[in-house]
Amino acid sequence: MGIVEAILLSVITAATPLVLAAAGELVTERSGVLNLGVEGMMIMGAVCAFAATQLTGSPYLGVLAGVAAGASFSLLFGFLTLTLVANQVATGLALTLLGIGASGMIGESFLGMQGIKLQPIAIPLLSELPLVGPLLFRQDAIFYLSVAIVAGIHWFLFRSRAGLKLRAVGDSHGSAHALGVDVIGIRYLAVLFGGACAGLAGAQLSLVYTPQWVENMSAGRGWIALALVVFSSWRPWRIVVGGYLFGAVSISQLHAQAFGIGIPSQFLSSLPYVATIVVLILISHNRRMTLINTPASLGKPFVPDR
Amino acid sequence: MPVKGSTASGPLLAVRNLTKLFGSFAACNAIDLQIESGEIHALLGENGAGKSTLVKMLFGVLAPTAGEILWKGDAVRIASPGDARKLGIGMVFQHFSLFEALTVAENIALSMDRNVSLGRVAEEASRLSRAYGLPLDPKAHVADLSVGERQRIEIVRALLQNPQLIILDEPTSVLTPQEADRLFETLYKLKAEGRSVLYISHRLEEVQRLCDRATVLRHGQVTGACDPRAETPASLARMMVGSEVAAVTPEGTNTKGAVQLEVRHLSVAARTPFAVSLKNVSLKVRAGEVLAIAGVAGNGQSELFDALSGEYPVADDNAVHIRQTPVGTKGINARRLMGAGFVPEERHGHAAVSALPLSDNLVLARNQSDRRAFLGGGFLKVIRQDAVKAATRRISENMDVRKSGDDPPAASLSGGNLQKFIVGRELDREPSVLVVNQPTWGVDAGAASRIRRALVDLAKAGSAVLVISQDLDEIFEVATEIAVISDGRLSDAYPARELSREKIGLLMGGLHGLTEGAGAAHAH
Numbered sequence: 001m002g003i004v005e006a007i008l009l010s011v012i013t014a015a016t017p018l019v020l021a022a023a024g025e026l027v028t029e030r031s032g033v034l035n036l037g038v039e040g041m042m043i044m045g046a047v048c049a050f051a052a053t054q055l056t057g058s059p060y061l062g063v064l065a066g067v068a069a070g071a072s073f074s075l076l077f078g079f080l081t082l083t084l085v086a087n088q089v090a091t092g093l094a095l096t097l098l099g100i101g102a103s104g105m106i107g108e109s110f111l112g113m114q115g116i117k118l119q120p121i122a123i124p125l126l127s128e129l130p131l132v133g134p135l136l137f138r139q140d141a142i143f144y145l146s147v148a149i150v151a152g153i154h155w156f157l158f159r160s161r162a163g164l165k166l167r168a169v170g171d172s173h174g175s176a177h178a179l180g181v182d183v184i185g186i187r188y189l190a191v192l193f194g195g196a197c198a199g200l201a202g203a204q205l206s207l208v209y210t211p212q213w214v215e216n217m218s219a220g221r222g223w224i225a226l227a228l229v230v231f232s233s234w235r236p237w238r239i240v241v242g243g244y245l246f247g248a249v250s251i252s253q254l255h256a257q258a259f260g261i262g263i264p265s266q267f268l269s270s271l272p273y274v275a276t277i278v279v280l281i282l283i284s285h286n287r288r289m290t291l292i293n294t295p296a297s298l299g300k301p302f303v304p305d306r
Numbered sequence: 307m308p309v310k311g312s313t314a315s316g317p318l319l320a321v322r323n324l325t326k327l328f329g330s331f332a333a334c335n336a337i338d339l340q341i342e343s344g345e346i347h348a349l350l351g352e353n354g355a356g357k358s359t360l361v362k363m364l365f366g367v368l369a370p371t372a373g374e375i376l377w378k379g380d381a382v383r384i385a386s387p388g389d390a391r392k393l394g395i396g397m398v399f400q401h402f403s404l405f406e407a408l409t410v411a412e413n414i415a416l417s418m419d420r421n422v423s424l425g426r427v428a429e430e431a432s433r434l435s436r437a438y439g440l441p442l443d444p445k446a447h448v449a450d451l452s453v454g455e456r457q458r459i460e461i462v463r464a465l466l467q468n469p470q471l472i473i474l475d476e477p478t479s480v481l482t483p484q485e486a487d488r489l490f491e492t493l494y495k496l497k498a499e500g501r502s503v504l505y506i507s508h509r510l511e512e513v514q515r516l517c518d519r520a521t522v523l524r525h526g527q528v529t530g531a532c533d534p535r536a537e538t539p540a541s542l543a544r545m546m547v548g549s550e551v552a553a554v555t556p557e558g559t560n561t562k563g564a565v566q567l568e569v570r571h572l573s574v575a576a577r578t579p580f581a582v583s584l585k586n587v588s589l590k591v592r593a594g595e596v597l598a599i600a601g602v603a604g605n606g607q608s609e610l611f612d613a614l615s616g617e618y619p620v621a622d623d624n625a626v627h628i629r630q631t632p633v634g635t636k637g638i639n640a641r642r643l644m645g646a647g648f649v650p651e652e653r654h655g656h657a658a659v660s661a662l663p664l665s666d667n668l669v670l671a672r673n674q675s676d677r678r679a680f681l682g683g684g685f686l687k688v689i690r691q692d693a694v695k696a697a698t699r700r701i702s703e704n705m706d707v708r709k710s711g712d713d714p715p716a717a718s719l720s721g722g723n724l725q726k727f728i729v730g731r732e733l734d735r736e737p738s739v740l741v742v743n744q745p746t747w748g749v750d751a752g753a754a755s756r757i758r759r760a761l762v763d764l765a766k767a768g769s770a771v772l773v774i775s776q777d778l779d780e781i782f783e784v785a786t787e788i789a790v791i792s793d794g795r796l797s798d799a800y801p802a803r804e805l806s807r808e809k810i811g812l813l814m815g816g817l818h819g820l821t822e823g824a825g826a827a828h829a830h
Contacts, residue, residue, distance in 0.1 A: 161421050168405050168416050175403040179417055180388075291449035292407050 007255060008135055012143065013209055015247025017042070017201035020146045021225035022232070022239045023153055024197020029229055030157060031190035032170035032297040036092025037077055039222025040099020041195050045070040045202025047103040050213040051110055053206075059118040063142065063203045070199020071192050073099060078191040082184050085301045100216060107213045115211030118142065142204045149197065154236040166190060170295030173302040183302050198222065227276040233283055233293040246272040316379045318343045318502050319364070319395075319471055324373035326359050333359040335526040336373070341471065346493060346503045348513040348534060351523035352546055352602070352776050357506050360523070361473055364504075365397045366390045396464030398457065400475040404448050410459055411444035417463050434465050438492045454485035461492065472496060473504045478512060490516055508546070508602055510539045522546055543602070544811040563593025566770035567614075567646075567739045568627040572634075574613055574620055582606040584613065587796045589789060591770040593738070596761060597799055598773045598785035600810055606794035607774045608651065611743040614772070615648040616641045628739055642675035647737030649729055651744045653721065657728045660717035664709070665691075665698045667716055668731055676735065697734060705730035706756060722753030729757050733764060740764060743774045758784050778807060790814055 021038050028035050049066030053059045077095050080086040118140045127137040157163040166186055168176045173183045205217055224246055231246075232238035253268045283289050321339040325332060334356045341347045351357045362368040364375065366384040374381050377393050384390050390397070404413050411428040418427070428444035435442040440458040448456060457477065464472055474493075478486040493503055493516065507513055513520055514534045522530040522545040530545040567590070574584040584606050591597045601607060612618040614626060616638040625634040628644050638648065654660045658667045669680055669689055680694055681687045698713060705726040709719050716724055725746065732740060745761065746754035761784050765771045774791075775781050781788060782802065789799040790813035797813050 159424075161415070164408070164412055164416060164424075167408060167412075171405040171407040172403075175405060176416075178403050181416070288447075288449060292447050294407075296407060 005131060005134060007251065010254075011244060011248045011251050012135065012139070014251050015244045016143050016146050017204045017209065017221055018225050018228055018246055019150065019239055019243035020142070020201035020204065021198045021222060022228035022243060023146070023150050023236065024194035024201075025225055025229050026232065026234060026236060026239060027153055027157075027166070027197075028190045028194030029298055030170045030234060030295050031166050031187045032173055032295050032300065032302075033081065033187050033191055034088045034092065034299040035074065035077055035095070035191060035194055036089060036226065037073070037095025037099065037222075038194075038198050038225050039218055039220065040096035041070040041073045041198035042099075042202040042205070042222045042225075043103040043216070043218040044073050044099045045199030046206040046217055047107040047110075047202075047213060048199070049203035050115060050206040051106060053116050054110055054113060057116070059116050059207050060141075062116075062207055063118070063200065066199045066203030066206075067196045068199065070202060071196040074191050074195020074198070075188075077195070078188050081301070082187050082191070085303055088299050088301070096222065104215045107215060110213045111215070113213065115206065115213070117211040118207040140204075140208050142200065142208060145200065150236050150240055157236065167295075170297060173297050173300070177302070187302075198225075201225070224272050227272055231272075231276045231279045233279065233289070234295065235293070242275075245275070317341060317376075318378060320376040320379075321360075321364070322374050322376065324360065324363060324375065325371050326356075326363060326368060327371045332526050334363070334370075337523070337526075337528055339521050339528070341502050341504060342519075343470070343502055344497055344500045345518040346497055346505055346516055348517035348520035349504060349506045349523065350508065350510075350513060350520050350534075350542065350546055352508060355523040355546070356526040357523055358475065359526075361397070361475060361504070361506060364390070365395060365473060391467050391469070394468070394470040395473065396467055396469030396471070397473045398460045398464055398475065398477060400477075404456055404459060406447070406449040408448060409444065410442055410446050410448065410451075413448060413459055414444075414463050414466065418466065430466060431462050434462050438462075438465065438495055439488065440492055452485075454481050454488075457481065457485075457489070461489075469501070471502045471504060473506070475506045476508075477505070478507065478509065486512070509604070510534075510542050510602070513542070514539070540808075540812045540814075543814045544808060546602075563595070563768060563770075564630075565590050565627075566593050566629055567591040567741070567772060568630075569614070570625055570627070572610075572613060572620065572622075572625040574609060574618075576609075577618070582609055582794045584609050585794045587791075587794075589772075589796060589799060591739070591772050591787075593768050593770050594765055595786050596765045596771040596773060596784050597787045597789065598775060598781040598802070599789050599791050599796070600775065600778060600781050600814065601791035602814055603776055605791050607743065607776075607791060609794070610791065610796075611648075611650065611741065611774060614741045615650070617650075639674040642672075645737055646739040646741065647732035647735055649732055649740070649742040649745065651747065653724050653728060654717070658716040658724060661715055663713045663715050664702075664719075664727060665694045665713050667727075668698055668701070669694055671731055672735065701727060701730040701734050704734070705760065722749040725749050726753050726756060729760060733760055736767075737764075737769060739770050739772075741772045741774075745773060745775065746777065746780060754780070778810065781810075 021042055025035065025038050045066035048069035049062040052065030053062030073095065077091055080091045081088045120138050120140050123137040127133045129137070157167060165176070165181050169181060169183050169186050177183050202218065206213055210217065228239060228242045228246060231242040249268055249271045253265045256263050256268065257265065283293065317340045319341040321337055324334060324337040326334040337360055349357050349360070359368060363370045364384065366386045366389050369385070375384060376382070382393060384393070405416070411424050411431060414431050415422060415424055415427040431442065431444050435458065440462060442455065442458050442462060448459070477489060481489060496503055505517055517534050520532055520534040521528055524546060534542060569587055569589045572584055572587040576583040582605060587610065589597065599607065599610070613620050616633065616636055619637055620626065620634045623632040623634040627633065628641055628646050631644060633641050633644065650656045659670065673680060680690055682690045695713065701707070702709065707723050707727045707730065709723060719727065729742070729745060742761065745757050749757070758780060761771055761773060765786070773784055785802045787799040788802050788805050788810065790797045790810055792814055
């Protein structure tokens, strides 16, 4: 394995959790709900995936546990913000804090244990291709899932009737309600999907990226995913572009150090956020872009028929 | 697209004795209405006459309290918009329910009950839009479209259901004249196909041009059914505003005071395509007078209020004088500091910030004009909560504002109570000039009478009061002088006791000067 291949492979591994969590959050936000608890749902996914793998010996059951943990955590968020109409920003922040604390507690007995890695699945023929083969077709199941999820979201949002309803709810929940669309129901599903994706991203961290449990191992990736959604201006494929860009930046910190290049690592780790700010400026510069791309009722609570 | 069915000779839709009560208030009172196949039927009436309530019952948004609706001769119960659509009734709302971020085709698809592919929707929509002269690009985003184009989406949405009756609620209120002409062509086409149109409007000339029959509503009751083309604007206006004898005119103070508010040859170009330009408006209000400006909505009232209050200052400083001082180019706070008070038309979002408590709304309006009373701490301008709270309490007591709690958010008050507070907020300053736009619009009778009495009392105490109103009852109740605004032109002012409703009706129809007869018709 050449050095280029190794670097690219590490970029893909670093980018996959970002893409997954951001793709889920994109669907949530497209429905008009801002869930700032991505970091919390991700770390819950990570610890539950690791624990379940240790207890059952099957990393696939671990993946399922991670997804379930993220989804049920998001259900808590949904209940608070959609049913009880709590403030979405405050609830999301609380979810993150709760997730970090609860995961530390759950994971205490698993600290320092040797993890079980989710093994790559080589796709026949395609994996034999030079360079592309080992990079894209000799990957773990979560990577394949991440590609399928982004493609699926794109199809769902822009080709299906249910996706159209979801976008309508995110654009104007009042009008959608008037047309007979079930605003709260759709938002619950969108929040659940976002939680499941964040949980899956967490499972990737503790089963693929670094197969072990370390407290606070999500290390701010949830926040990068949130920035990534804005960076993508709520378009699924741009999540992939941005995710790999942000992944590359985070990996370059390690490689820069290895090669002795004198760029402060703090500068590099701030790059995703700088890029997001630049994108925000570009978007807000163009009112039309903002109107068409941003879910107009993002973060606004919906109370039918007061 | 041919219309199926409807071979019966009876009317397409008949309404018998339809009544809607809100509490004890009858928004619609024993309405009879009949719409034939293939006619454009106008529903005429002032704001608050009950037009919207009636139409909402026909479209299943509101449930009638009493009475029946007959569709092709059969009594029907319309419980939801879905029921109405199934019968063949389509509706184009005044305030659109569109999604800005979505494309035209997506917006249309959302309103369809069946699951149809977007491609099919786009095809069908462009076919309809071509057939009815409603050009639309199915791929365009609504955010990029003009108001007229947005309305076309709503019309195409309604047409996709192949309705036999289409209801349009004030469709031209948001259209430019060119867009309105286009809409009329579409409506003629619908009529030619045998469909019926129920056209809600208060614009007389449109109704005369377009409609075969008209039903006129006033205070929730039918006051006339006629062929609008056989009527004159004056006779239609009379049906809209009523023709009973005026209520007792308030005795004005006989001693004429000094001119406190004067407008001299004010002309203002229309700011938007939907605005009316003001044309050479002049008026004088003396201390002790209440000048009421009557007129059908949308004839320049808002524009006149904006120029008087300074919300949009005018180019000519001499066009507006407050207490003998030219203020045309001054802003609203400068005019308030000179002793003027202003009450705009919309309570929520204009006169008051709905989410803020009453005390904050008080400070927002009067932080400049009464800064010594409400602000302390020198340049820090700290709000003196005790003084503000005391003033809030004083205003509430004086105007009998009923509210929950000491200082609730404006949104929690009923329309009438909030309006009393807003008027009271200005009266509390004892302004020497008060300009009020639609002081009792959408307000219950008790609050309306409280507000009107306050306006009369203010004038008796020696202030100059200018009231812009569409409600003739109100005008005769408060005014000492009356002028009529029509298409941005203001008539001369006449003493209220010399004017009859008929003469006001004539002036509303756009005839200037009071000499009835051949000469008057050419007055402008």
